[in-house]
Amino acid sequence: MMENREQIMEQAEEAFLHTYNRYPVVLERGEGVYLYDTEGKKYLDFAAGIAVQALGYHYPGYDEALKSQIDRLLHTSNLYYNEPAAEAAGKLVKMSGMSKVFFTNSGTEAIEGALKAARKYTWAKGRKDAYEIIAMNHSFHGRSMGALSVTGNAHYREPFEPLIGGVRFADFNDLESVKAQFSDHTCAVILETVQGEGGIYPATEEFLKGVKKLCEEHDALLILDEIQCGMGRTGSLFAWQEYGVKPNIMTCAKALGCGVPVGAFLLDEKTAAASLAPGDHGTTYGGNPFVCAAVSKVLDIFEQDHIVEHVRKVGAYLESRLDALVNAYDCIALRRGKGLIQGLVIQGRPVNEIVLKSMDEGLLVITAGSDVLRLVPPLVITEEHVDEMVEKLERVLA
Numbered sequence: 046m047m048e049n050r051e052q053i054m055e056q057a058e059e060a061f062l063h064t065y066n067r068y069p070v071v072l073e074r075g076e077g078v079y080l081y082d083t084e085g086k087k088y089l090d091f092a093a094g095i096a097v098q099a100l101g102y103h104y105p106g107y108d109e110a111l112k113s114q115i116d117r118l119l120h121t122s123n124l125y126y127n128e129p130a131a132e133a134a135g136k137l138v139k140m141s142g143m144s145k146v147f148f149t150n151s152g153t154e155a156i157e158g159a160l161k162a163a164r165k166y167t168w169a170k171g172r173k174d175a176y177e178i179i180a181m182n183h184s185f186h187g188r189s190m191g192a193l194s195v196t197g198n199a200h201y202r203e204p205f206e207p208l209i210g211g212v213r214f215a216d217f218n219d220l221e222s223v224k225a226q227f228s229d230h231t232c233a234v235i236l237e238t239v240q241g242e243g244g245i246y247p248a249t250e251e252f253l254k255g256v257k258k259l260c261e262e263h264d265a266l267l268i269l270d271e272i273q274c275g276m277g278r279t280g281s282l283f284a285w286q287e288y289g290v291k292p293n294i295m296t297c298a299k300a301l302g303c304g305v306p307v308g309a310f311l312l313d314e315k316t317a318a319a320s321l322a323p324g325d326h327g328t329t330y331g332g333n334p335f336v337c338a339a340v341s342k343v344l345d346i347f348e349q350d351h352i353v354e355h356v357r358k359v360g361a362y363l364e365s366r367l368d369a370l371v372n373a374y375d376c377i378a379l380r381r382g383k384g385l386i387q388g389l390v391i392q393g394r395p396v397n398e399i400v401l402k403s404m405d406e407g408l409l410v411i412t413a414g415s416d417v418l419r420l421v422p423p424l425v426i427t428e429e430h431v432d433e434m435v436e437k438l439e440r441v442l443a
């Protein structure tokens with residue numbers, strides 16, 4: 046076993062394809078909402094593995110559910126039925142109010158499925174020239190070729206062009222700009238209910254309702270990407286539920302399994318009835334018994350332990366503490382966000398310097414866009430953890 050931090054980082058860099066500039070820390074274990082590195086240093090975790098560890102680490106009952114599934118059955122393929130997948134699907138459909146679900150291994154694959162479902166829907170309706178997808182500038186939907194095609198960041202897209210055709214970009218929270226891209230060729234609009242990677246921008250109610258109306262007028266589908274903002278993070282199980290704007294297709298991943306690789310796309314009744322059919326889509330691993338045992342347990346915990354209600358309370362507290370920081374420090378221009386997905390816009394100093402200094406102070410935070418400090422802690426943090434985070438952050442900002 047390699048016990049030395051430098052040795053581990055060196056060996057990793059020797060073998061990994063260099064696609065990440067990693068922070069110089071080797072994480073070893075987690076407990077509650079804290080992480081520990083190989084040197085035994087403790088970090089308050091306000092990154093949660095990029096909004097994945099909604100229940101923190103070793104939440105009561107979670108490990109046991111996974112361990113007992115390992116002892117029974119890890120994988121079967123989707124050629125057969127298994128109980129954990131049936132259970133997880135039933136719970137997710139019920140709790141989301143959507144009609145049908147398809148499990149994937151990641152967020153980007155959930156987006157691929159959503160795009161295919163939308164294309165198949167208009168095709169099946171005989172509208173074969175209605176293939177255009179309207180996506181948003183500054184959006185992020187993943188790294189596979191299809192998801193990249195609808196990601197509103199030219200820097201991510203350009204080296205890989207040509208991507209899938211028929212994608213038009215509009216400005217988020219600018220209804221007129223979306224309207225300008227609509228035509229008889231429009232198949233679907235895809236957007237994040239709260240833009241994450243792009244800098245933590247919640248959709249305005251007027252915008253989301255307006256886009257939904259445009260979709261209905263043109264018989265186009267609304268795809269809401271809830272991969273980052275969903276699963277309780279904004280203070281409702283799915284962010285769109287607060288707006289009263291139900292998507293035709295929804296994507297979900299990150300916190301869905303709270304640490305196991307699983308995503309999903311869900312269809313409403315009308316879309317499910319006239320979209321993907323046997324032979325149109327598949328996955329070997331997707332929704333296997335192991336990851337579905339996790340999903341099933343996570344959804345039970347959310348319900349039994351009132352996780353979403355907790356987010357509403359602690360999220361309001363976090364907002365008030367962050368607003369005080371905005372007032373107190375010139376280097377923070379403003380706060381954006383909802384519940385436990387928050388961004389602080391940093392001015393006059395590099396945001397990455399704040400991230401690195403926070404690590405020295407024993408606090409993990411991440412960035413979004415070029416100048417936003419992103420806070421996406423486990424949903425189970427308490428007001429005391431918020432106070433501890435603010436204390437540490439103030440030492441960095443001072």
Ligand SMILES: *Cc1c(COP(=O)(O)O)cnc(C)c1O
Nearest residue numbers: 151152153185186187241272273
């Ligand atoms: C993370 C993310 C994705 C991609 O998910 P992966 O699991 O990394 O493929 C897609 N959309 C949004 C909004 C995300 O935050």
